[in-house]
Amino acid sequence: MTVTKDESGREGADDEDNVDNADGEDDMSGGDKGAPDDGYVPSQRRLERERYKRTRARRATAIAALSTLVTGAVLYLVVVGAPGWPRTKETFFDGQYAREAFPKVLEGLWLNVRLLLICGVAVLVLGMLIAVARTLRGPVFFPLRVLAAAYTDFFRGLPLIINLMIVVLGVPALRLQGVTVDPVLLGGTALTLTYSAYVAEVFRAGIESVHPSQRAAARSLGLNNRQALRFVVLPQAVRRQVPPLLNDLVSLQKDTGLVSIGGAIDAVRAADIIVGRSLNYTPYIVAGLVFVALTIPMTRFTDWVTARMDRQRAQGGTT
Amino acid sequence: MHLAPRVLRRAVAGATVALLATAVGCAPQPEDKAASTPSGSSANTCAKGKLATEASGKLTIATDEPAYEPWFKDDKPANGEGFESAVAYAVAEQLGYDKSAVVWQSVPFNKAFAPGEKTFDFDINQVSISDERKKAVDFSSGYYDVRQAVIALKGTKAAKATSIADLKGLKLGAQVGTTSLDYIDDVVKPTAAAAVYAKNDQAKSALKNGQVDAIVTDLPTAFYITAAEVTDAEIVGQFENRGGAPEQFGLVLDKGSALTSCVTGAVDALRENGTLAKIEQQWLSDAVDAPVLK
Numbered sequence: 001m002t003v004t005k006d007e008s009g010r011e012g013a014d015d016e017d018n019v020d021n022a023d024g025e026d027d028m029s030g031g032d033k034g035a036p037d038d039g040y041v042p043s044q045r046r047l048e049r050e051r052y053k054r055t056r057a058r059r060a061t062a063i064a065a066l067s068t069l070v071t072g073a074v075l076y077l078v079v080v081g082a083p084g085w086p087r088t089k090e091t092f093f094d095g096q097y098a099r100e101a102f103p104k105v106l107e108g109l110w111l112n113v114r115l116l117l118i119c120g121v122a123v124l125v126l127g128m129l130i131a132v133a134r135t136l137r138g139p140v141f142f143p144l145r146v147l148a149a150a151y152t153d154f155f156r157g158l159p160l161i162i163n164l165m166i167v168v169l170g171v172p173a174l175r176l177q178g179v180t181v182d183p184v185l186l187g188g189t190a191l192t193l194t195y196s197a198y199v200a201e202v203f204r205a206g207i208e209s210v211h212p213s214q215r216a217a218a219r220s221l222g223l224n225n226r227q228a229l230r231f232v233v234l235p236q237a238v239r240r241q242v243p244p245l246l247n248d249l250v251s252l253q254k255d256t257g258l259v260s261i262g263g264a265i266d267a268v269r270a271a272d273i274i275v276g277r278s279l280n281y282t283p284y285i286v287a288g289l290v291f292v293a294l295t296i297p298m299t300r301f302t303d304w305v306t307a308r309m310d311r312q313r314a315q316g317g318t319t
Numbered sequence: 320m321h322l323a324p325r326v327l328r329r330a331v332a333g334a335t336v337a338l339l340a341t342a343v344g345c346a347p348q349p350e351d352k353a354a355s356t357p358s359g360s361s362a363n364t365c366a367k368g369k370l371a372t373e374a375s376g377k378l379t380i381a382t383d384e385p386a387y388e389p390w391f392k393d394d395k396p397a398n399g400e401g402f403e404s405a406v407a408y409a410v411a412e413q414l415g416y417d418k419s420a421v422v423w424q425s426v427p428f429n430k431a432f433a434p435g436e437k438t439f440d441f442d443i444n445q446v447s448i449s450d451e452r453k454k455a456v457d458f459s460s461g462y463y464d465v466r467q468a469v470i471a472l473k474g475t476k477a478a479k480a481t482s483i484a485d486l487k488g489l490k491l492g493a494q495v496g497t498t499s500l501d502y503i504d505d506v507v508k509p510t511a512a513a514a515v516y517a518k519n520d521q522a523k524s525a526l527k528n529g530q531v532d533a534i535v536t537d538l539p540t541a542f543y544i545t546a547a548e549v550t551d552a553e554i555v556g557q558f559e560n561r562g563g564a565p566e567q568f569g570l571v572l573d574k575g576s577a578l579t580s581c582v583t584g585a586v587d588a589l590r591e592n593g594t595l596a597k598i599e600q601q602w603l604s605d606a607v608d609a610p611v612l613k
Contacts, residue, residue, distance in 0.1 A: 087435075090454075091433075091434045091455065181528055181530050183525075183530055260517075261516075261517065261521065263492055263516050263525055263530065272495050273496070273515060276428075276497065276500075277451065277452075278454075278455070279432040281433070
């Protein structure tokens with residue numbers, strides 16, 4: 001059979017879609033549903049083809065369902081039938097420990113959430129400043145550009161855990177007057193340093209992805225460099241950067257737990273404490289699920305923002 | 320181009336079949352270890368040097384890395400120096416394994432308790448015996464009666480504490496997963512939540528930096544820290560045992576291990592013939608006594 005590229009790319013996943021607008025051939029004007037007034041009568045061959053495609057779609061769905069069921073059943077049997085399953089179950093899925101851990105993990109999670117909110121804002125501001133510093137034009141800004149580049153290179157390369165160790169345990173050792181020794185503040189500072197380097201690169205990529213003609217057009221309208229950046233370039237850059245930024249935010253949310261190096265009790269450390277006492281790992285599972293539950297809404301939000309922006313762009317937004 | 324999905328599908332189907340086959344293939348295997356024998360009533364008669372160990376003819380002993388003083392010396396468990404290293408070799412000898420038949424293995428604290436196949440015969444890592452932990456692993460009988468102590472920098476308010484009530488208003492720190500932390504939470508019940516560290520090293524740094532007022536460790540560690548590591552710190556005092564029974568360190572074995580009763584027998588024998596007391600005298604004699612905080 002001759003299949004156009006358009007059809008062959010569709011298997012299983014969007015079968016329904018396939019059935020709905022089964023005018024897959026490019027012989028018609030797009031979206032044409034055979035409206036009654038245009039005198040179009042589908043040919044025998046076309047009806048045949050549509051029927052065939054419908055049966056294929058049904059068959060694909062059935063096979064997908066069956067293979068999912070079989071896979072699920074086999075996985076279940078393998079896990080539950082494993083010789084170590086009873087021990088695993090009582091070590092990782094103990095209701096009593098889950099109940100004990102849940103409130104403590106939530107208490108710890110409050111620290112994660114606060115850190116996420118405050119560091120998130122700080123990271124966005126600092127990251128934007130560094131990105132702008134890196135994209136400044138003109139020889140006078142050379143040292144600033146070099147400094148910003150050095151900063152991003154260094155902090156993107158430095159493992160976060162080492163950064164935290166140095167800031168949380170090293171800075172207080174200097175005994176500087178007026179500098180806090182609070183491990184949470186110091187940990188937040190370390191997180192901000194590392195993540196603002198990531199985010200600065202995201203912003204910079206966004207700024208540089210705006211076509212030079214945009215800047216030229218802005219300048220020709222009489223805007224100076226700063227205004228062109230502020231009113232023309234940055235709005236486009238930031239809009240394009242939302243998905244990767246939210247990605248970094250989700251990642252930051254999970255890394256906030258690392259401030260527990262300094263002795264602060266976050267969700268994971270709260271679980272750790274119970275695990276250490278009881279040698280039962282259920283609290284880890286609880287903490288893991290709580291984090292996932294916190295991340296899912298954020299991920300959905302990211303997807304929604306991305307989809308919305310794609311729609312806007314498809315309607316002839318600035319690209 | 321229209322071939323690609325078909326090829327892909329075949330590949331996926333093939334992979335799935337292969338996966339299922341592997342899964343079925345590696346499903347239930349009979350456990351070759353006699354895990355079903357309840358501890359304490361094993362049929363094994365503890366024949367000298369003939370136990371059902373991980374590696375036959377060898378005794379595999381695990382501890383964490385780094386191994387701290389005064390329990391081990393120079394981070395080398397195999398040198399027989401330091402309290403726990405000496406105890407491990409004494410137990411091995413009692414079981415009929417001489418020094419050359421002992422193999423050391425580095426196993427992190429948390430991994431030593433994970434369910435599943437153990438790679439060692441027993442773990443010696445200052446693990447306190449508790450009924451709750453007995454649900455997860457087997458313990459030998461206790462080889463050391465341990466007490467918890469409070470350390471603070473000299474001349475601070477914390478260093479002047481003479482009672483548990485004096486500690487209540489302070490910021491205390493301890494290592495996660497230790498009974499030291501339980502003493503803070505259950506005995507002192509401070510107004511500020513305890514700072515919890517992954518390792519004692521970080522707790523020491525925090526003490527030096529003034530991020531905590533005092534830290535709690537076991538007494539021998541406390542003596543070592545104040546004598547060698549943080550010399551401007553001192554021991555404020557020690558706690559009484561909770562609930563009357565002394566807290567003890569025990570050797571950790573796999574849950575239901577066939578060796579538990581033999582190892583327990585060996586530890587008991589060493590206690591009775593005075594070997595444990597001698598080793599303690601040799602390695603922990605510095606840890607004399609500290610004022611008791613009531």
